[in-house]
Amino acid sequence: MSLFTDDIITFKSVLRLAYNFLAGREYLKKKKFKERKKLVAVALPFSDLVFAASAIPVFPIRMEKFKIHTYLSALGSASNLFGWNLTSKLLSFARQLDVLKILDNVLDDVIHTINDKYNELYELGIEHGVSNDFCYGITNLTGMFLSKGKNVDANINYSIRCSAWNKYSESLNYIIPNSKHIWVDIPPRNISNSLELLEENIKKAISDLEDLTGNLITDNSLKKQFRIGNQVKRIYKSIIRDSCIDDFYPCNPATFAEILVLLGFSFQDYNSNAQRYLENISQLSNEIKERKKKGIGMDVSNMPKILITPMFGGWEPKTHEILYKLGARTIYADWKIFKLLEEIHVSNSSDPIEDYAKFLMNITKEGIGYDQNSLTDNYMKSAKELNVDGIIFNQVYGCHSIANCYTLLKNKIRRKLEIPTTVINFNKIGENIEQTRTRLEAFMELFLYK
Ligand code: SF4
Incomplete structure (x- = not known):
């Protein structure tokens, strides 16, 4: 346990983001088996096309079974009955009376739980024979697919300019042979017609997603998703920017760093639900403002x-x-x-495929390229x-x-x-x-x- 405990228990948005991340397994099972949705694995924050196809993006570690902190699991189960607001109030009260006998180390526990799982999956990757020459990220992603990859219907790969990454993406053909492999190949930026090529590659990926789901991806469904994503990115950027400008934090700075870690993890697949994620992150931004206004937090000047x-x-x-x-x-x-918080241009007359291609090209030119x-x-x-x-x-x-x-x-x-x-x-x-x-x-x- 960390030495810093904090007032996270009243920070509802953070608890919700954490709960939705950790309880992904149950949520995804429901989506797959009850609602017959297709699960598509994503790594790195590239979930827009999947959402536009009405499929469910999943950062594969979220299919794992996590040990969930007592407080969070109580919150998760009771919230179905009472709603999050009332449940978190009830639990904060119960905690004051020491009924739950817990310290406010929920977020710290969440981050450690996720990281323990990362290490476990890294070991699985090593056991499988991933070469020592690969980075930690690629090794544990391989472990994630070895462990739970069989549950996904497809995997969407974006080729980035890292040869190890592209090699790993190709290896998934053998690790999850029964899933569909959808590629968005981002051509080298120094080719004169790279943007046109990329647009063609995006169209191909869209048609693969349509085949997989049986749903049409229209300009409107793309624009709707880009608008949601743009709002998420705007709020995410403002949370980072404000934490750099402000000399008063809504909690202690180590806890705040953990909030940034949680955002970094969960942004990859929006916890599999874009609208819910948008609501959570805007609530987070509001709660930060409210706490500061009330003087809850710490002077970090x-x-x-x-x-x-x-x-x-x-x-x-x-x-x-x-x-x-x-x-x-x-x-x-x-x-x-790495430019992944840049917004995708959207207007009534815009061409969403062209705008998405420009967004991806910009990432490879200046960010993850x-x-x-x-x-x-x-x-x-x-x-x-x-x-x-x-x-x-x-x-x-x-x-x-x-x-x-x-x-x-x-x-x-x-x-x-x-x-x-x-x-x-x-x-x-x-x-x-x-x-x-x-x-x-x-x-x-x-x-x-x-
Ligand atoms: S650039 Fe490639 S090798 Fe380096 S950390 Fe990222 S995925 Fe791993």
């Missing part, structure tokens, strides 16, 4: 803002806890940095926008794409931003914690003697 990135390919979750104890607040903003120069420029731009005081680069073992950016990034930061930076190495959750702590202690000393 004297705590430097430290951006840790990238973390989506695997990172040590203890880092924000260590940084908190060293007097810093942690910002996680991968999806913003791994052109080192553009990516490091993008890191610099995000660090400036977020006005962070320092950057910690998370170098993932086995990554031959993003991990190689650090030297270039360090030089650019030194020349243009003049803020402290350091690198930490990551292989697997729980490994190297002491080494990471030593590195972070040395890093934080730079702020003491500034």
